[in-house]
Amino acid sequence: MRLSQFFLPILKENPREAEIVSHRLMLRAGMIRQQGQGSFSWLPLGKLVLDKVCRIIREEQNRAGALEILMPTIQSADLWRESGRYDDYGKEMLRIKDRQDRDMLYGPTNEEVVTEIVRAYVKSYKDLPLNLYHIQWKFRDEVRPRFGVMRSREFLMKDAYSFDLDFEGAKAAYNRMFVSYLRTFTRMGLQAIPMRADTGPIGGDLSHEFIILADTGESQVYCDREYLSLQVPGEKTDFGNDGEIADIVKTWTMPYAATDEMHDEAAWDKLGEADRVSARGIEVGHIFHFGDKYSKPMGAKVTGPDGKDHFVSGGSYGIGPSRLVAAIIEASHDDNGIIWPEAVTPFDIGLINMKAGDAECDRVCGELYAAFTGAGKDVLYDDTDQRPGGKFATADLIGLPWQVVVGPRGVAAGEIEIKNRRTGERETLPVAEARKRFGATA
Numbered sequence: 001m002r003l004s005q006f007f008l009p010i011l012k013e014n015p016r017e018a019e020i021v022s023h024r025l026m027l028r029a030g031m032i033r034q035q036g037q038g039s040f041s042w043l044p045l046g047k048l049v050l051d052k053v054c055r056i057i058r059e060e061q062n063r064a065g066a067l068e069i070l071m072p073t074i075q076s077a078d079l080w081r082e083s084g085r086y087d088d089y090g091k092e093m094l095r096i097k098d099r100q101d102r103d104m105l106y107g108p109t110n111e112e113v114v115t116e117i118v119r120a121y122v123k124s125y126k127d128l129p130l131n132l133y134h135i136q137w138k139f140r141d142e143v144r145p146r147f148g149v150m151r152s153r154e155f156l157m158k159d160a161y162s163f164d165l166d167f168e169g170a171k172a173a174y175n176r177m178f179v180s181y182l183r184t185f186t187r188m189g190l191q192a193i194p195m196r197a198d199t200g201p202i203g204g205d206l207s208h209e210f211i212i213l214a215d216t217g218e219s220q221v222y223c224d225r226e227y228l229s230l231q232v233p234g235e236k237t238d239f240g241n242d243g244e245i246a247d248i249v250k251t252w253t254m255p256y257a258a259t260d261e262m263h264d265e266a267a268w269d270k271l272g273e274a275d276r277v278s279a280r281g282i283e284v285g286h287i288f289h290f291g292d293k294y295s296k297p298m299g300a301k302v303t304g305p306d307g308k309d310h311f312v313s314g315g316s317y318g319i320g321p322s323r324l325v326a327a328i329i330e331a332s333h334d335d336n337g338i339i340w341p342e343a344v345t346p347f348d349i350g351l352i353n354m355k356a357g358d359a360e361c362d363r364v365c366g367e368l369y370a371a372f373t374g375a376g377k378d379v380l381y382d383d384t385d386q387r388p389g390g391k392f393a394t395a396d397l398i399g400l401p402w403q404v405v406v407g408p409r410g411v412a413a414g415e416i417e418i419k420n421r422r423t424g425e426r427e428t429l430p431v432a433e434a435r436k437r438f439g440a441t442a
């Protein structure tokens with residue numbers, strides 16, 4: 001992509017409304033545009049990152065056996081009357097009437113809709129286990145939307161729903177999502193810690209929030225330092241092996257970890273001073289077992305191996321991709337801007353032409369652009385006539401992992417410079433060497 005043909009509305013000034021660094025940097029880097037209270041458009045740079053985040057989520061959901069669907073945003077109030085939640089949900093739910101004066105709502109979550117699907121088609125235990133997920137916009141009329149896409153009113157959510165014959169099965173489904181989440185966040189360059197969360201009237205211990213440690217987080221959290229060095233399960237993890245998956249969950253739930261609401265002073269005091277991590281955290285995912293909470297009132301049942309009817313046992317599993325984009329920035333930036341982890345970066349390489357219009361610089365840039373893109377790299381080629389200082393500032397701000405700088409003096413010597421955004425390290429290389437560095441054959 002040539003920068004001259006891209007849409008990157010960079011802001012020079014710090015936007016005054018932005019209280020936290022991710023919000024400030026997303027506005028400054030032209031990733032999002034606020035459209036109303038808690039409502040944002042995703043501009044090209046932001047959309048590229050959001051898509052990469054969603055792709056990782058999809059790959060890991062699929063790996064764990066979940067199936068992607070897509071349910072509507074606008075739902076019928078009648079379904080929510082069946083579950084009993086229409087009156088309970090409160091002011092966060094945006095209620096709408098259609099032209100026939102029917103009560104509708106903009107979905108804040110999808111348990112009712114997905115239970116309706118299962119109720120309609122799933123009749124036997126042989127059709128289970130089943131896990132259906134989608135990545136869809138949600139609306140919640142939050143009391144205090146703030147921090148940009150971190151807490152907005154309209155936001156993207158990946159929500160998965162598992163259905164099983166009994167608690168045993170539901171627990172195995174829960175464990176698969178637990179492990180899938182560990183992999184998902186690690187792949188984005190984040191260290192997420194699963195923390196016991198409130199199960200309310202459902203009871204039991206099957207509810208965890210996945211928390212990223214960051215000073216600007218909204219929750220106060222407590223955990224054992226051991227979490228910071230636990231090994232995240234690899235690609236070969238066998239999601240078909242319930243025992244293997246349960247063992248991973250055991251390892252990851254053994255050390256102490258809790259959010260403020262679940263904090264247990266007695267357990268905390270038992271930890272040595274040096275092992276205690278008390279910090280602020282951002283919730284990026286939440287998994288929850290709810291049993292027959294929806295299947296019972298809505299009549300979603302299957303015939304079991306015993307020939308009897310059983311209400312299916314369910315759980316729900318949320319991740320906030322739009323919040324994650326902000327959380328990644330909170331975890332990875334410096335004074336000059338964003339530092340994207342490779343897996344979610346909007347482009348792999350920023351190719352900077354220091355003197356666009358200079359025949360040699362243009363030629364070398366054109367060659368490198370073709371070589372890098374040919375090697376499968378996404379390249380943002382700054383071919384604009386801005387001054388070098390401005391180009392460097394933009395490149396640092398938008399945070400691509402590598403900058404490849406082509407200037408007239410270097411080109412005369414057959415050399416270019418590469419800079420690693422994270423370490424700041426610079427290296428001068430012959431042009432052919434630079435091509436090889438990024439996977440192109442010389």
Ligand code: ATP
Nearest residue numbers: 149150151152155157283284285286318319320323
């Ligand atoms: P919170 O405690 O932050 O309000 P929640 O408990 O209401 O979140 P869930 O219902 O568990 O959230 O939703 C699943 C995921 O969706 C959350 O872990 C979070 O990543 C994301 N999410 C929830 N609310 C918002 C929001 N207002 N803006 C952006 N993302 C959100």
Ligand code: MG
Nearest residue numbers: 209283285286
């Ligand atoms: Mg939650």
